[in-house]
C-alpha cells in the first residue's frame with residue numbers, strides 16, 4: 377500500500393471528516409482527500425489553523441470544505457450530538473471519518489505519572505473518538521462505501537517504557553477499532569481500520585524526540601498512500617485491520 381496510486385477522482389462526492397486537521401498528518405490527509413475530490417470537514421481546536429487549511433483547499437480549487445472548531449478535551453455527548461445534527465443538515469451523509477487528533481501527554485514512568493494528565497490524554501485520544509463515532513455512525517449508514525479510520529502508534533501494539541497514557545490510549549484505540557469492526561462485520565458498506573503512521577515529521581514527533589533530526593523522517597504528505605487507500609473503494613474488503621503507513 378506504500379506505493380498505492382490513487383485515481384484523481386477516488387473520493388469524488390464523498391464527505392469526509394478529519395479530526396486534528398489543522399496541522400501535521402491531519403492537515404496533510406485533509407488536503408490529500410480534498411485533492412482527490414472529497415468535501416472535507418476539518419475539525420480541530422485552533423480556528424486559525426483550520427482556516428488556513430480551508431483557504432489552501434479553496435485556493436487549489438478543490439471542493440469547498442467546512443470547518444468545525446471543537447476542543448476534544450472538553451466536548452461532551454451533547455456537543456457531539458449537536459455536531460451530528462449540523463452535519464446531517466449540511467451534508468446529509470458521511471462517507472468517511474479519520475480519527476487523527478491526539479496528544480502525547482507525559483514521557484514519565486507510570487509510577488509518577490500525573491493522573492490529571494492521564495485523564496486528559498484518555499479524553500482526547502480515546503473517549504472523544506468513542507463519542508464522536510457513536511454520534512456519527514448513523515450518518516454513515518446511508519453511504520454505500522463508508523470508511524472509519526482510527527490512528528494508532530507502534531507503542532499501541534507493544535508497550536514501551538515511559539510512554540504512559542499515550543501508549544495505553546493507543547492500545548485502547550486498537551481495541552475500539554477491533555470491537556467496532558467486528559460489530560459491523562455483517563455490513564459490506566462500511567469498514568473500520570487503524571493506521572499506524574510511523575515516525576513522521578510533525579510537531580508531535582519533534583516534541584517526543586527533541587534530539588532527532590526532523591529531516592530523518594518523512595513529511596506527512598509522503599505517507600498519504602495508505603490514508604487514501606483506506607478511505608477509497610479499493611479497500612472495500614479490508615475491515616478490522618491495523619496497517620502501517622510506512
Ligand SMILES: NC(=O)c1ccc[n+]([C@@H]2O[C@H](COP(=O)([O-])OP(=O)(O)OC[C@H]3O[C@@H](n4cnc5c(N)ncnc54)[C@H](OP(=O)(O)O)[C@@H]3O)[C@@H](O)[C@H]2O)c1
Nearest residue numbers: 396398399400401421422447448449477478575576578580
Ligand atoms: N508524528 C508521528 O511520528 C506519529 C507517529 C505515530 C502516531 N502518530 C499519530 O498520528 C496522529 C497525528 O499526529 P501528528 O504527529 O500529526 O500530531 P500533531 O502535529 O501534534 O497534530 C495533532 C493535531 O491534533 C489536534 N488536537 C490535539 N488536541 C486536540 C483537542 N483537544 N481537540 C481537537 N484537536 C486536537 C491538534 O490541534 P491544534 O493544532 O489545534 O493543536 C493538531 O491539529 C496522532 O493520532 C498521533 O498519535 C504520529
